[in-house]
Amino acid sequence: MAKRNKKRKSNIERMTWHENLVFLGPLLFFLALLYGTLMWTIYVSFTDWHTMAPNYELAGLKWYQFLIKQPRFHIDIINNLKWLLLGVIPTATVAIFLAYFLELSPFPRLESYTRTLILYPVAMSFIVTGTIWSWMYQPDNGVINTLLRGLGLKGDFAFLINPKTATYWLILIFVWQYLGFAVIIIQSSFRTTELQEMIEAATVDGAGRLRILFVIILPNIKAGLLILVSLLLISTLKVFDIVFITTNGGPGISTDVLALNMWMTTFQQHLVSAGAGLGVIIFLVSFILVIPYTIYALRKWFND
Amino acid sequence: MTSKSLGAKILAISILLGLTIIYLLPIYVMVATSLKTPEEISQGQYLLPTGTPQWSNYTEVLFGSTRFRSEMITRLKNSIVISFSVTALAAFFGGLSGYYLSRNKSIFSRSLFVLVGIGLYLPYQVVIIPLSILMSKTGLNQSYAGLIMSYLILNMPLATVLLGTFFLGIPKELEEAALVDGASKIQIFFRIVVPISLPAYASVAIIVFTQVWNEFFLALTLSSRNTQTVQVIMAEAKGTTLVLYNLQMAAALIAVSIPLFFFFFLSRYFVRGILAGALKGG
Numbered sequence: 001m002a003k004r005n006k007k008r009k010s011n012i013e014r015m016t017w018h019e020n021l022v023f024l025g026p027l028l029f030f031l032a033l034l035y036g037t038l039m040w041t042i043y044v045s046f047t048d049w050h051t052m053a054p055n056y057e058l059a060g061l062k063w064y065q066f067l068i069k070q071p072r073f074h075i076d077i078i079n080n081l082k083w084l085l086l087g088v089i090p091t092a093t094v095a096i097f098l099a100y101f102l103e104l105s106p107f108p109r110l111e112s113y114t115r116t117l118i119l120y121p122v123a124m125s126f127i128v129t130g131t132i133w134s135w136m137y138q139p140d141n142g143v144i145n146t147l148l149r150g151l152g153l154k155g156d157f158a159f160l161i162n163p164k165t166a167t168y169w170l171i172l173i174f175v176w177q178y179l180g181f182a183v184i185i186i187q188s189s190f191r192t193t194e195l196q197e198m199i200e201a202a203t204v205d206g207a208g209r210l211r212i213l214f215v216i217i218l219p220n221i222k223a224g225l226l227i228l229v230s231l232l233l234i235s236t237l238k239v240f241d242i243v244f245i246t247t248n249g250g251p252g253i254s255t256d257v258l259a260l261n262m263w264m265t266t267f268q269q270h271l272v273s274a275g276a277g278l279g280v281i282i283f284l285v286s287f288i289l290v291i292p293y294t295i296y297a298l299r300k301w302f303n304d
Numbered sequence: 305m306t307s308k309s310l311g312a313k314i315l316a317i318s319i320l321l322g323l324t325i326i327y328l329l330p331i332y333v334m335v336a337t338s339l340k341t342p343e344e345i346s347q348g349q350y351l352l353p354t355g356t357p358q359w360s361n362y363t364e365v366l367f368g369s370t371r372f373r374s375e376m377i378t379r380l381k382n383s384i385v386i387s388f389s390v391t392a393l394a395a396f397f398g399g400l401s402g403y404y405l406s407r408n409k410s411i412f413s414r415s416l417f418v419l420v421g422i423g424l425y426l427p428y429q430v431v432i433i434p435l436s437i438l439m440s441k442t443g444l445n446q447s448y449a450g451l452i453m454s455y456l457i458l459n460m461p462l463a464t465v466l467l468g469t470f471f472l473g474i475p476k477e478l479e480e481a482a483l484v485d486g487a488s489k490i491q492i493f494f495r496i497v498v499p500i501s502l503p504a505y506a507s508v509a510i511i512v513f514t515q516v517w518n519e520f521f522l523a524l525t526l527s528s529r530n531t532q533t534v535q536v537i538m539a540e541a542k543g544t545t546l547v548l549y550n551l552q553m554a555a556a557l558i559a560v561s562i563p564l565f566f567f568f569f570l571s572r573y574f575v576r577g578i579l580a581g582a583l584k585g586g
Contacts, residue, residue, distance in 0.1 A: 015404075015408075015489055016489075019488070019489045019490060020404075022400065022490055023400045023401060023403060023404040023489070023490075023493075024400075024401060024404050024416075026397035026400060026401060026460070027397065027400070027401035027404075027416070027420070027460060027464060030397070030456060030457050030460040031416075031419055031420070031423065031460075033457045034423050034426065034431065034457050034458070034460075034461075035419070036434070037431040037434035037435055037438075037457075038426070038430055038431060040433070040434040041430050041431060041433050041434060044433055044434075054437070098319075101316070101319060104312075105316050106312055106313050106316050107316060107320070110320060114320060114323060116568075116571070117323060117324060117327045117328070118323060118327055119567075119575070120327070120331075120564065120567055120568075121327075122514075122567075122578060123514060123560070123563040123564050123566065123567035123574070124518070124560045124563065124564070125517070125518030125519075125520065125535050125559065125560070125563075126518070126520065127518075127520050127535045127538050127539055127559070128518075128535075128538065128556045128559050128560050129330070131538060131542055131552055131553075131555075131556050132330045132333065132334050132553070132556060133330065134542070135333065135337065135549050135552070135553065136329075136330060136333065138549075141345065141346060141347075141348045143329070143333050143351070146348045146351065147351070149348075150351075176326070176327075176330075181578065184575065184578070184579060185579070188579055234425050234427075237427070238427045238428075238429070240429075240520070240521050241520045241521065244520070244524075244539065245538075245539055245542060258429075259427070259429055259521070262429045263429075263432075263521070263524075263525070266432075266433060267436075267525060272433060275433065276433055278429065279427070279429040279430040279431075279432070279433065280430060282427045282429050282430065283426070283427055283429070283430035286425055286426075286427050287422065290422075290425050294418070294421045294422070297421060298414075298417065298418065298421065301405075301417060301468075301469075301472070302409060302414060302417075
């Protein structure tokens with residue numbers, strides 16, 4: 001009997017050559033293209049291609065050295081760091097409190113209203129939100145300044161015109177767009193039976209709400225937090241659309257980011273090797289950022 | 305465990321009110337501005353629902369005019385063709401490979417999973433140069449096929465992992481019984497697994513569709529005059545010409561109409577899709 005079971009189990013896993021081809025063929029084809037283009041980009045970053053015409057002659061680290069000396073690259077690093085910190089930490093923190101608030105809210109009937117309200121931006125593109133927020137931020141007769149003047153206030157915010165603060169206003173658009181998404185991820189990790197029972201028990205013992213949040217909830221939603229933070233990190237690292245549509249890197253290059261630099265360097269200045277180098281840098285950083293998450297997902301997938 | 309005290313209620317009401325303003329204002333502004341004249345806008349009169357609604361702004365944006373040269377209707381068609389094609393193909397192929405990865409735990413399968421996992425978060429910047437070379441060499445950049453192909457390459461990992469995650473949760477007994485009855489794996493997949501996984505397919509379809517519809521970087525770089533998507537034309541309208549804000553807002557509303565429709569009317573699948581998308585493998 002035991003022998004028979006074993007045989008059956010291996011049957012469901014073992015496939016004929018023909019079956020393998022049907023199930024895996026498309027994936028292997030697309031993965032080959034994906035990794036082929038990835039390798040191709042890495043190769044290009046070590047060549048000497050800096051005009052319209054392709055040049056695959058190897059030039060070592062020439063274009064990486066070019067990037068390191070480029071002031072624009074330094075501005076990108078600082079701006080991307082601002083995006084990473086201010087796009088991730090405030091979003092995750094507010095999302096935790098908001099998700100907890102929705103659990104505790106004295107108006108449980110408003111829960112689905114609130115969720116829909118803050119979640120709808122995930123259906124919109126950054127191009128659309130960027131367009132709307134450009135209008136909100138427009139300094140002369142844009143929405144926010146007009147509203148402030150209507151309330152009898154000064155309403156003279158420069159928003160995206162001031163090179164020192166423009167990036168912060170851009171990050172605010174990102175936070176606005178991703179908050180609802182962050183909340184539902186946190187909410188879904190709240191809702192395990194074990195956690196609900198622990199909260200129940202702590203409430204009976206008379207623990208305060210904030211204490212419950214920090215001592216019981218946070219340590220028990222580590223997986224949800226890992227997922228959320230990884231996703232936000234990647235999204236802020238790759239940020240391109242918002243900057244492209246609102247400021248296109250300006251004023252000057254004050255709001256430039258790595259992805260925008262990559263695009264302009266490659267497709268406008270035709271310094272293709274340097275552009276490929278920027279692509280490789282973005283890839284390597286994102287690769288490192290998702291390692292903890294990938295390990296988690298791999299364990300979950302194969303051990304469950 | 306809800307709070308009933310007065311203080312808690314006041315706090316709750318102010319949070320809800322604040323969120324309502326912050327999240328409804330941009331939508332309200334988009335709709336209100338899209339129905340105004342340029343004069344009303346320059347005089348700061350666009351926030352109140354006064355004046356005659358300028359429905360003609362929408363026909364201008366859709367069919368083109370001297371104030372809005374890039375008519376949206378052809379770009380809507382392009383976006384629809386591209387997004388629906390990618391969605392259908394990614395769901396079909398992703399289902400096949402997701403099933404393989406969920407039923408096979410060999411070293412080979414594990415390594416494939418790692419490759420797929422890295423592909424999930426691959427920044428488009430690291431594949432765009434070869435893709436644009438390939439597209440222009442093969443002439444595919446002039447047709448939908450090029451963009452569809454590129455999006456498929458980048459969305460296969462997502463569809464594979466999402467559907468695979470769902471298949472992991474299906475008990476294997478049914479499949480084992482069918483196997484004993486002499487069905488082939490392909491028959492088992494299409495006759496048993498797919499029919500009970502239709503809700504998962506719906507969620508995956510919605511998330512892939514929304515992603516492709518909203519994608520900009522690849523579309524900007526790889527699309528030609530004939531294949532431009534709505535996102536690209538919006539960026540063009542905003543960047544190159546002095547398009548008026550009322551027309552920009554009308555264009556924005558047209559561009560978000562389809563994904564927002566899915567969000568409001570298929571919200572269950574939508575939320576499940578983005579949650580699954582976030583909790584991939586978990």
